[in-house]
Every structure is written in structure tokens, then in C-alpha cells.
Amino acid sequence: MNLPIFTPVFMSEKEFEEAYKHSEFYTDKNFRDVFYKYQSALMHVSACAKIYILNNWGKVKDWTNLDIMIVDGRDGEETHYYKFIESEEKDRNRTMKKYMELLREGHNPIISFDEVILDPSDGDFSVKINGKDHYWIDDDAVIAIANYIETYEEPSDTPPQG
Numbered sequence: 550m551n552l553p554i555f556t557p558v559f560m561s562e563k564e565f566e567e568a569y570k571h572s573e574f575y576t577d578k579n580f581r582d583v584f585y586k587y588q589s590a591l592m593h594v595s596a597c598a599k600i601y602i603l604n605n606w607g608k609v610k611d612w613t614n615l616d617i618m619i620v621d622g623r624d625g626e627e628t629h630y631y632k633f634i635e636s637e638e639k640d641r642n643r644t645m646k647k648y649m650e651l652l653r654e655g656h657n658p659i660i661s662f663d664e665v666i667l668d669p670s671d672g673d674f675s676v677k678i679n680g681k682d683h684y685w686i687d688d689d690a691v692i693a694i695a696n697y698i699e700t701y702e703e704p705s706d707t708p709p710q711g
Contacts, residue, residue: 595688598695599674603667605698612659612678614650615697619678622685632658 559565568598576583614627616631641649655671664677674691675684 550569588601595691596672598665598691599672599710602674602691602698603665606662606665606692606694609662609698609703610703612662612697612706615659615694617659617690617693617697619683619690620687621675621683622687628657628681628683629659630659630676632656648690 557568559568574583574587613632617629618628619628619630621628630651633653635653636649660679662676662678663680664675666675668674672683675682676686676694677683
């Protein structure tokens with residue numbers, strides 16, 4: 550699960566407490582039950598995303614802008630799909646140049662999103678991308694794919710005016 554990188558910083562225990570008291574997820578009792586409720590909710594949202602993908606993935610004509618790490622559930626093999634776009638900036642330090650070279654070498658855009666498979670008996674979800682099977686992908690990847698489909702805009706045939 551991808552959690553936020555940055556967390557709030559407070560100068561006192563009171564500030565800490567007050568901030569969380571006003572959050573959507575605040576609780577002051579039944580911690581285990583509340584924790585499991587939200588874990589169940591996450592699984593439920595992922596299941597809904599799987600259905601959404603199954604019903605809508607064919608509407609996307611261009612997958613090249615999807616930046617996603619797929620972890621194959623069979624063996625844990627990771628495949629990073631992304632389109633490397635060279636930036637205009639040429640004045641980079643040596644470390645940044647090496648990093649950009651690694652990104653360029655790993656350029657692996659999604660050329661074809663070939664198949665989506667939902668196993669309704671247990672909820673396992675698999676995809677085939679660029680002819681490669683990825684079995685039992687994790688919820689983060691499922692959510693990323695659903696989000697891409699949901700925010701996808703068909704490329705326009707007409708050049709922008711301006």
C-alpha cells in the first residue's frame with residue numbers, strides 16, 4: 550500500500566491529538582474493530598475497481614502514459630511500465646545524468662493492454678500487457694489501472710487552437 554511520504558508534524562501532544570480528533574477517521578475506542586473495518590473497506594474498493602476495469606478497459610485507446618509497477622502474484626516479479634520523456638533541461642549534475650540514463654534504458658511503455666481476467670471465485674485479478682501475463686496483481690496496481698481508465702481522455706485529432 551502506498552502511504553503518504555510526508556506526515557504532519559506537531560509541536561505538542563495536544564496539537565497532535567487535536568489534529569486527529571478533527572479527521573474523518575477519528576476514533577477513541579474499538580480500535581481493532583475500526584482498523585479492520587477500514588481494511589475491509591479498502592478491499593471492497595479494490596473489488597469495485599476490478600469490476601470497473603473489467604467493464605471499461607476496452608474504451609482506452611492509448612495506454613502509453615500509464616506509469617505502473619506490476620508485481621506478479623505468482624513469483625513476485627516486478628515489471629515497471631512507463632514512458633520515458635526526455636526533459637528540456639540539459640544542465641544536470643552527474644548523479645542526475647546517471648539517473649536519467651537509467652530511466653531512458655528502462656523505457657517500457659504500454660504498447661498493448663491485451664487482456665483483463667477476474668476470477669470471481671476468489672477475486673484474483675490478472676492482466677496481460679505487451680503480451681506478458683501478470684497474474685494476481687496487487688490492489689495498488691488495480692487502483693492505478695482503474696484511475697487511468699477513469700481519467701483517460703481520448704486524444705483529439707485536431708491540433709490545439711491558440
